[in-house]
Amino acid sequence: MKRVSFVALCVVALAVVLFSGESRTAEAVTCNPMELAPCLPAFTSSSPPSSACCSKLKAQQPCLCGYIKNPSLKQYVNSPNAKKVASTCGVPYPKC
Numbered sequence: 819m820k821r822v823s824f825v826a827l828c829v830v831a832l833a834v835v836l837f838s839g840e841s842r843t844a845e846a847v848t849c850n851p852m853e854l855a856p857c858l859p860a861f862t863s864s865s866p867p868s869s870a871c872c873s874k875l876k877a878q879q880p881c882l883c884g885y886i887k888n889p890s891l892k893q894y895v896n897s898p899n900a901k902k903v904a905s906t907c908g909v910p911y912p913k914c
Contacts, residue, residue: 851882872907883914
C-alpha cells in the first residue's frame with residue numbers, strides 16, 4: 819500500500835511540475851513599442867542590431883503585427899532594414 823501511495827505522490831508531483839511550466843510559457847507580453855528603442859538605429863540605417871535590440875525584438879515578437887498595422891509605427895517596423903534586423907536577430911518576420 820505504501821508503494822501505491824508513493825507512486826501516486828510522484829504522479830501528482832510530476833503533474834504539478836508540468837502544469838507550472840505551461841503557465842510560465844503562457845504569460846502575456848506587454849506590447850510597448852518603446853521597448854524597441856534599442857533597435858531604432860538599426861531600423862533607420864544600415865547599422866547592425868545590438869544584442870539589446872535583438873533581446874527586445876524577441877520579447878516583443880508577439881506584438882509585431884500590431885506594430886505593423888499601426889500607421890505611426892509601420893514606417894519603422896515594415897522597412898527593409900527592420901526585416902533585415904529581424905533576420906539577423908533570428909526573429910521570423912510576421913505575415914500579418
